[in-house]
Amino acid sequence: MPHPGWAAFSFEGIGTAWEISTPGPLDTGHRRRLLDVVEDYDAAWSRFRTDSLVARAAREAGRYQMPDGAGALGSLYRSLYRLSAGAMTPLIGGSLEQLGYDADYSLRSRGTPLPAPPWDDVLDWQDTVLTTTAPVVLDVGAAGKGQLADLLAAELRSQGVSEHFIDASGDLLNSGPAPVAVGLEHPYDPGRAIGTISLGAGALCASAANRRAWGDGLHHVLDGTTGTPVRTVIATWALAGNAMTADALATALFFVSGKELEQDFEFSWLTVFSDGSAAYSAGFEGVLFE
Incomplete structure (x- = not known):
């Protein structure tokens, strides 16, 4: 519990576990409206x-x-698609299915990795309208969980619940003002931490190669230009003013250096590489253990 004495509302949504903490318990109507937000998002994406x-x-x-x-x-996706030279793309769904991360969770590769189709060849995304020229498997998982956290926070505020803390399976959104101490999970040992951070108002999101991993070195962070898992980075953390941005940037750090991303986004970050080294922003608020 982030704040002692707060009430927790736990549920499953978009394939993961959620916990929303508030100073007092949410009534049935409030909970129902939050679950409706989750259902509407899932029904679309x-x-x-x-x-x-x-x-x-x-x-x-x-x-x-x-x-x-x-x-x-x-x-947001279009900006990160450009900055990553096509490596980070919402068209990665077919590539994930090719390696076994499909609707049936078969976790069996179908053969050679499949690059994602070039955005401008198949997709025109104008505000809320998507126009496709061929069947495409969209996957917005790199930012979608964060966006849903933001939508849930907006629903809570509309209900008059200005103080809240949302835990979307480790991706965190704090309404503030009281900070919450958070451990940074060791990428090779979920029972250990490599450091801590004090999360004030804003979001902290992480991405790691050990999450949603299967087969022989397969995991969910794929390079859209090749359809293969990224090998050079094993874990990332991003702090930003909203969860959608933090979630997306945590994935973008697998493809683009934090210093490059800082040219376009206001955030702080930590990247842990597969050789054991780490890089972090000057404004990173965390403490890494020796």
Whole structure:
């Protein structure tokens, strides 16, 4: 519990565990509206259910009206697609399926890695409207969990719950003002920490090669230009003013240096490389253990 004495509302959503902590317990109506936010997001963006908008786009080309917030998500992805030279892309879904991270969780590679299609060849993303020229498997997992955390926070504020702490399986959003001490999970040993950080108002999101890993060195962070897992980075953390940005930048750090990303985004960061070295921003608020 981030704050002693606070009440917790726990649930499953978009395939992961959530816990929302508030000074007092949320009533049934408040909880129902929060779960509706989760369901609406899943119904639009999930590639693991057959009735979602993303599943329809995987079956046929067309024009798809996405929910509010899609414009901000698309703009963020487009910026990171450019900065990573196509390595970070929302069109990575087919590449993940090729390696076994599919709707059935088969976790069996289908053969040679499959690069993602070039954005401008198949996708036009204008605000909340997606137009595709061919069936495409979209996967917005690199930023979607963070965006959903932001949407849940907005719903809480609309209910008059200004103080809250959201834990989306380790991706954290703190309304503030009281800071919360957070351990930074060791990338090779989830039971240990490599450091700590004090999270004030804002978001802390992480990405690691040991999460959602399977097979012979396969994991979920793929380079869109090759369809293969990134090998040089094993874990990243990003702190930003909102969870969508922090979530996306935690993945972007697998492809682009933090110093380069700082030219376009206001955030702090930590990257741990596969050779055991680490790099972090001048403004990184954490403490790393020896």
